[in-house]
Amino acid sequence: MYILSTSFIAGIIGSLLGLGGGIILVPALTILFNIPIHEAIGVSFIGVLVNSSSSSLVYIKNRITDIKLSSILELGAVIGSIIGAYAALLIDSNILSVIFGLVLGYIAIDMYRKLKKNLENNNIETKSDDEREYFDQSTNETIRYSVIREKEGVILSIAGGIFAGLLGLGGGAIFVPIMNRIMKVPIKVAIATSSFMIGVTSLVGALIFFNNGLIDVAIASPIILGIFFGAQIGSRINKVIDKRILTNIFCLVLIYIAVRMMINGLEIEVLSL
Amino acid sequence: MNENNKLEKLTLTVIKTILMAVISLTIISVILEISFSQDILVNSIGIAGMNLLGFAIIFLLFMIPVSRSTIMIIEFSKSDNQINGLSEVVVLGIILVLVARIIT
Numbered sequence: 483m484y485i486l487s488t489s490f491i492a493g494i495i496g497s498l499l500g501l502g503g504g505i506i507l508v509p510a511l512t513i514l515f516n517i518p519i520h521e522a523i524g525v526s527f528i529g530v531l532v533n534s535s536s537s538s539l540v541y542i543k544n545r546i547t548d549i550k551l552s553s554i555l556e557l558g559a560v561i562g563s564i565i566g567a568y569a570a571l572l573i574d575s576n577i578l579s580v581i582f583g584l585v586l587g588y589i590a591i592d593m594y595r596k597l598k599k600n601l602e603n604n605n606i607e608t609k610s611d612d613e614r615e616y617f618d619q620s621t622n623e624t625i626r627y628s629v630i631r632e633k634e635g636v637i638l639s640i641a642g643g644i645f646a647g648l649l650g651l652g653g654g655a656i657f658v659p660i661m662n663r664i665m666k667v668p669i670k671v672a673i674a675t676s677s678f679m680i681g682v683t684s685l686v687g688a689l690i691f692f693n694n695g696l697i698d699v700a701i702a703s704p705i706i707l708g709i710f711f712g713a714q715i716g717s718r719i720n721k722v723i724d725k726r727i728l729t730n731i732f733c734l735v736l737i738y739i740a741v742r743m744m745i746n747g748l749e750i751e752v753l754s755l
Numbered sequence: 756m757n758e759n760n761k762l763e764k765l766t767l768t769v770i771k772t773i774l775m776a777v778i779s780l781t782i783i784s785v786i787l788e789i790s791f792s793q794d795i796l797v798n799s800i801g802i803a804g805m806n807l808l809g810f811a812i813i814f815l816l817f818m819i820p821v822s823r824s825t826i827m828i829i830e831f832s833k834s835d836n837q838i839n840g841l842s843e844v845v846v847l848g849i850i851l852v853l854v855a856r857i858i859t
Contacts, residue, residue, distance in 0.1 A: 486785075528816065535774050535819050542767045549762055553827055553839040556846050564849070682846060685820045689853040692813075699809035703788070706781045706812065710774075 485515065486704035489529065493712020496533060498719070498728060503529045503709045504651040505589065508582065509739045512746065517701070519575045519582070523650030524696035527688035529709045530652045534681035536713045541674035546616050548675045551629055551667065555660075555675075556682050558636040559653065562643020563683040567690040570648045579747030582649055583740040589655050590736035597729050616671055627668055635665045639679075647687045652680040762830040769822045777815045784808045821850060 492506035504526040511522035541547045570578060615626045629635075638660045646653030654676045661672035691697050787808070824847045831840035 528813075531816055531819070532774075532777075535770050539767065539771055539774070542763050542770075545763065547763075549759070549766065549827065550836070550839050553831070553843045553846075557842045560846050560849055681820045682824070682850070685817060685850060686853060688817070689850070689857065693853070693857045697813075699806075699813060700788075703781050703784050703809070703812065706777065706816070707785060710778055 483704075485511075485701060486708045488514065489705045489708025490712040490715075491708075492529070493533065493709040493714075494716040494719075495712075495732065496709075497537070497713040497716025503533050503712070504649070505586065505736070506739075507705065507709075508650055509586070509743055511701075512579070513739075513742055519578050520570065520691075520696050521698060521701075523570060523578075524688070524691035525698060525701050525705055526650030527684045527691060528697065528702045529705045530646075530650070530684040531681055531688060532706050532709045533713050534652065534677055534684060536710055537677045537717070538674075538681065540717060541677055544617075544619065544674075546670055546674040547678045548614060548616075548629075548667065548671050549678065550614075551661070551665075551671075552675045552679045554632055555635055555639045555657070556679050558639035559643035559646070559657070559679055559683045560686050562640035562645075563647035563653075563686040564643075564690065565640075566644040566647025566649075567687040568647075569644070570650075571690070571694060571696075573648075576747045578649075579743050581747075583742075583744035583747060585645070585649060585651075586736050586740035586743065590733045590740065592655070593729055593736075594733045597726065597733075616668070618670065625668055627666070627671070630666050631664055635660055638664065643683050646680065646683045647690075650684075650687065652676070653683055654680060762827065765826050765830070766823050769826060770819055773815055773819050773822065777812055777819075780808060780812050780815065784812060817854075821847070824850070 488510045489503065489507060492503040492510065495506055496503040507529050508519070508522045508526045511517040511525070512519050517525075538547065542549075573581070613626055613628055615624050617623075618625050639657060642653040642656035642660060645651065645656050654673070657676040657679060658669070658672045661667040661675060662669050667675070688697065824843050827843045828840055828847065831837075831843060
């Protein structure tokens with residue numbers, strides 16, 4: 483029941499901030515429920531897979547997902563995910579906690595920086611013959627764009643895959659900037675396509691962890707339900723909530739979790755932190 | 756554009772159907788667990804170290820990316836989109852190898 487409520491909250495926050503549930507789920511399972519980090523990463527893959535499928539339903543329905551682009555980038559992402567997942571199995575749990583803490587800290591700082599500077603690229607370049615389009619519901623207009631630097635995108639998505647496979651996260655924190663800043667894909671399409679892609683990267687990670695007996699189905703069931711319903715609620719309250727305030731609060735929460743994960747990893751005794 | 760529409764429609768239908776099945780089975784599984792009747796109903800049959808319901812949930816969940824990759828391969832090959840089709844074939848191949856490693 484506690485895992486169900488934690489997953490539900492993780493689903494809501496993940497959906498509100500477009501990060502997927504893993505970023506909350508892995509630290510919550512390790513810090514609150516004392517589940518070893520490798521097992522937490524294993525079940526997190528399941529949560530990410532549910533989150534990806536659930537959000538893809540909305541994005542594909544709204545015709546924002548670029549399926550052709552995802553099929554190209556998935557190749558690099560899957561290779562990276564295999565490398566990351568096998569690396570995670572070899573790395574000691576304390577070191578993995580420290581890496582997780584560092585990555586969380588980076589994501590928090592990056593989120594805060596984006597909020598301040600609005601770094602997202604919405605400039606559309608139409609250099610190639612392969613012009614694509616999507617309908618932006620907020621502006622009621624059809625946006626045309628072209629995808630550039632596909633080869634670089636595939637190579638860089640290996641890095642996103644490694645990150646996803648290593649820590650049981652979706653990898654959206656890497657895939658979205660690759661598509662938006664390097665391949666010049668509009669931010670909404672980048673987020674939707676990333677959500678679609680991470681279904682495959684999380685499946686690869688899940689299969690590797692499952693093969694090593696690191697996915698507990700008893701824990702996975704409440705996570706599936708919590709993440710699914712949390713993501714549904716999150717996507718509905720997304721429009722009414724002030725995202726600036728939410729992101730500011732969440733950045734602080736992430737930094738706190740990052741420090742806790744690093745403390746856990748370094749095995750520092752801290753009383754009632 | 757029509758090919759894209761068809762691909763999106765098929766992908767949407769498959770993800771929706773399987774996801775709904777997964778959620779329904781998970782709800783049943785949680786209810787059974789709370790009501791302690793799981794022992795009588797499904798725990799007696801075990802596959803891969805899991806009870807039958809747990810296995811069905813995980814299997815269906817894993818089928819979501821596999822099914823949509825298969826649809827993408829079929830649709831890309833129909834529309835002569837060889838690069839996308841080939842990329843998806845490699846991805847599906849890797850997934851199947853990982854599945855085979857679990858089975859064997």
